[in-house]
Amino acid sequence: MSTVPEELRYSKEHEWVRVDGDVAVVGITHFAQEQLGDVVYAELPEKGATVRQHASMGVVESVKAASDVYAPVSGEVLERNLKVIERPELVNQDPYGDGWMVRVRLADRGELQPLLSPAAYREHIGLNAGAGGD
Amino acid sequence: MSEAPLLRTALHAEHVALGAKLVPFAGWEMPIQYPAGILAEHRATRAAAGLFDLSHMGELRFRGGDALAALDRLVSSDIAGLAVGRARYGLLANERGTIVDDVIVYRLAADDLLMVVNASNVAKDRAHLASRLPAAVPLADESLATALVAVQGPRAAGIVAGIAEDGMAAILAALPTFGVVRARVAGIEVIAARTGYTGEDGFELFVAAAAGAPPLWRALLAAGAPAGLVPVGLGARDTLRLEARLALYGNDIDETTTPLEAGLGWTCKLDKDFCGRDAIAREKERGPARRLVGLVVEGGIARHGHAVVDGGVEVGRVTSGTYGPTVGANIALAYVPAARATIGTALAVRIRERDVPARVVRTPWYRRTV
Numbered sequence: 001m002s003t004v005p006e007e008l009r010y011s012k013e014h015e016w017v018r019v020d021g022d023v024a025v026v027g028i029t030h031f032a033q034e035q036l037g038d039v040v041y042a043e044l045p046e047k048g049a050t051v052r053q054h055a056s057m058g059v060v061e062s063v064k065a066a067s068d069v070y071a072p073v074s075g076e077v078l079e080r081n082l083k084v085i086e087r088p089e090l091v092n093q094d095p096y097g098d099g100w101m102v103r104v105r106l107a108d109r110g111e112l113q114p115l116l117s118p119a120a121y122r123e124h125i126g127l128n129a130g131a132g133g134d
Numbered sequence: 135m136s137e138a139p140l141l142r143t144a145l146h147a148e149h150v151a152l153g154a155k156l157v158p159f160a161g162w163e164m165p166i167q168y169p170a171g172i173l174a175e176h177r178a179t180r181a182a183a184g185l186f187d188l189s190h191m192g193e194l195r196f197r198g199g200d201a202l203a204a205l206d207r208l209v210s211s212d213i214a215g216l217a218v219g220r221a222r223y224g225l226l227a228n229e230r231g232t233i234v235d236d237v238i239v240y241r242l243a244a245d246d247l248l249m250v251v252n253a254s255n256v257a258k259d260r261a262h263l264a265s266r267l268p269a270a271v272p273l274a275d276e277s278l279a280t281a282l283v284a285v286q287g288p289r290a291a292g293i294v295a296g297i298a299e300d301g302m303a304a305i306l307a308a309l310p311t312f313g314v315v316r317a318r319v320a321g322i323e324v325i326a327a328r329t330g331y332t333g334e335d336g337f338e339l340f341v342a343a344a345a346g347a348p349p350l351w352r353a354l355l356a357a358g359a360p361a362g363l364v365p366v367g368l369g370a371r372d373t374l375r376l377e378a379r380l381a382l383y384g385n386d387i388d389e390t391t392t393p394l395e396a397g398l399g400w401t402c403k404l405d406k407d408f409c410g411r412d413a414i415a416r417e418k419e420r421g422p423a424r425r426l427v428g429l430v431v432e433g434g435i436a437r438h439g440h441a442v443v444d445g446g447v448e449v450g451r452v453t454s455g456t457y458g459p460t461v462g463a464n465i466a467l468a469y470v471p472a473a474r475a476t477i478g479t480a481l482a483v484r485i486r487e488r489d490v491p492a493r494v495v496r497t498p499w500y501r502r503t504v
Contacts, residue, residue, distance in 0.1 A: 037369070038173040040457035041435050041464070059486065061435045063172045063456055064369055066486075089173075 002031040002127060005096055009112060010121035011072035013054070016096065017115060019106070024073050027100040028060065028091060031125045037062040039091040044069075044080040044101050051077060051104060053111050058101065060091060073111050075104040143189035144281045144347040152365055160253035162190040165367040175370035176459045179332055180500075182362025183287035185354055186371060189343060192256035192277040194263065196247040199270035205247055208266055208409050209239055210393065210402040216241045221312045221327055224401050225393055226251075226262060231413025233387045233396065235259050238329055240314045248325070248340070250282075252383045266409060281347035285354055285363070286336035286374075288502070293358040294319060294326065294337045306337070320353030322346045331371065333378025333500050376465065377458045377500035379428060385438055386426060386453040386467050394422040395469065424450065425475040428497035429466040431455070434485040436466035436492070441484040449474060452483060461499040466492070 008016040014032035018025040033039065041061040051057040051071035058069040080102045084090050091099040106112075116124060140163040149156060154165035165187065167175065178184055196205060206214040211224030218241050226234040235255045240248040251259045256277055264273055285294050295307040302317040306326055309315060314327040325340040341347050355365065366374075372382070381387045387396045394402075394417050404415050429436065429452075436455030441448045455466035466483065474481065477496050482489035 037167065038171045040173070040459075043434070061457070063373060063459075064166070066435065066437070092171075 002029070002034060002125060003096075004029070004031075004118045004122050004125075004127065006118050008096070008118065009072075009115035010118070010124070011054075011070065011115060012124060013070040013072070014125075015070060015072040017072045017112070019112060022106045022109070023078065024075070024104045024106050025100050026072055026102050026104060027095055028069060029121070030095050033092045033095045033099070036060060036067060037064060039088040042084050042088045042091065042101070044085060045077045047077055047079055049077045051075065051102070060088070069101065071104070072115060073104055073106055073108075075107040077102050078105055079103040141190075141278075143187055144343040145187045145189065145283075145351050148348060148351050149187065149365075154365070154367060157368075159368060160190055162253060164190055165365070167367040167369045168365050170364060172367070172369040172373065173459050175364060175366040176373050178362060178364040179287045179334060179366055179370065179374055180460050181288070183285055183289040183293055183336070183358055183364075184332070184366035184370070184374075185351070185358065185363055186284040186286065186366050187281075187351070188284050188338070189281040189347065190253040191282050192251040192253055192259065192275070193280040193282070193340065194249040194251060194256075194260065195274040195276050196249065196271055197274070198245050198272070199268065201245055201247050201271050202241070204267055204271040205239060205249070207407060208263060209237065210408055210410070210414075211239075212403045212406070213239055213247075214406070218242075218244060219314055221314050221329055225398060226259060227393065227408070227410025227414065228262070228389065229410060229413065231392050231410045231417060232389045233383075233391055233393060233398075234262050234389060236381060236383055236387060236398070240325070240327060242314065242316075242325065254384055279343055281341050281343040282338060283341060283347060283350055283354065284330055284336060284338045285358070286330045286332040286334045286366075287363070288335060289358070289361045289363065290334065290336035291328075293354065293361055293363060294339070297353055297357045311335075320350060320357075322350045322353075324350065331380055332374035333380070333498065334374070334502055372454075373456050373459055376454050376456055376467070377461055377498065379467070379498035381426075381467075382454060391426075391469070392417055392422060394418060395424055396426045422472060424469045424471050426453065426467055427470055427475045427494045428499065429468055429481070429483065429492040430495050431464040431466055431483050431485075431490055431492045434483070434488070434490045435464045436468070436483040436485065436490075442468045442470055442492070443482045443484050443489050444474060446489065448484075449481070455483075458499055463499070465499050470494070
């Protein structure tokens with residue numbers, strides 16, 4: 001069953017955001033990696049690149065298909081996770097941990113407001129169970 | 135394409151119980167993967183054994199008359215020379231010398247031949263064959279009544295032989311590649327063939343769909359699980375066959391491609407008469423204009439339909455591409471002009487508007503060692 005950690009915010013395109021001050025760590029959700037199947041290739045934006053909220057910032061490919069990764073927030077890429085590029089299976093094995101994708105310096109904290117709460121994201125993916133339903 | 139409801143194989147309930155992800159394929163609802171996932175299923179097949187439901191495949195049966203001679207004139211390979219208990223891969227071609235289907239013909243008895251055809255081509259092949267067969271050779275389409283269960287991998291033969299009965303264990307274990315024999319496996323009558331589509335040793339078991347397939351499937355799973363056998367869906371079947379450079383009809387070959395372009399000239403016995411022979415012989419004289427080559431792609435996965443480019447100019451198209459789990463590289467098949475088909479040629483594949491370096495390599499990428 002898909003896990004949806006309480007401390008994160010989510011996009012409708014199935015990315016998660018962990019905010020720490022003016023920096024956001026971004027990855028794709030457990031649900032997303034389940035839908036994709038085994039991830040075998042990842043393309044992520046380079047350090048210094050600028051990503052825009054809701055625009056494609058990278059690609060993950062499973063054996064069967066390629067899928068865009070959309071930036072859930074805008075900002076400058078401070079770091080991309082090179083371990084994911086070397087070992088794309090980390091996205092499946094630990095989507096909220098070692099499978100993180102980029103660290104972004106937030107351009108506009110206001111963009112966090114429309115992101116989904118864990119409860120709203122659970123509803124979005126059709127999970128009714130879980131804490132804090134609204 | 136079609137709005138008709140999807141067909142379900144006799145093993146549909148087994149797939150659901152195993153938690154398979156089911157997808158439409160060639161008019162059938164088929165398992166694309168089980169919970170273990172495509173990579174795990176692929177690796178289990180290479181290391182131990184995989185169990186496949188291939189009941190969507192078509193089975194055409196030709197009995198009596200002079201079926202052997204009649205099929206010899208419709209299949210590219212040497213069917214007339216096929217011994218009883220042996221099978222052969224070949225092509226159905228049209229008069230233009232392009233590929234109608236790729237098939238395996240099994241000679242079950244002197245005047246009893248089984249042709250396995252691609253699921254997407256059953257109706258087309260039936261029409262192609264029926265209009266060219268002599269009236270004395272009836273064609274029976276047994277596709278719906280026949281299930282096909284494959285066991286593939288280094289431990290496959292041991293697993294199948296281990297539950298064979300009536301003293302058939304030794305005969306099955308010793309059956310050569312492309313051999314075929316009737317047997318009882320776990321109490322169920324099967325036609326057991328040493329054929330497959332994974333690059334591994336193994337068996338394909340033809341069985342009565344409703345009565346035979348479910349108990350056979352369960353017996354194979356139970357007997358094979360301790361040896362590492364797992365159910366495998368169409369997703370891993372595709373990565374397995376591509377690493378072994380086995381063509382997929384509809385992707386790599388179709389009615390716009392020729393046997394020589396596809397590297398299947400070896401299946402064409404040009405010193406006999408068969409449908410398409412003259413066109414293929416003429417093409418052989420002048421040499422094919424393009425060839426299906428293997429690529430290794432550095433940085434991205436090539437997919438069916440992607441352009442192959444040389445110096446920024448499109449020169450061909452990818453027909454199949456994936457990450458090869460055993461090869462450990464991104465591999466693809468593509469048609470390129472004959473002049474660019476030499477091993478080592480540097481090309482590129484256009485992936486998401488970027489030209490990603492690719493190199494023409496020797497195939498198959500994977501060849502089993504035992």
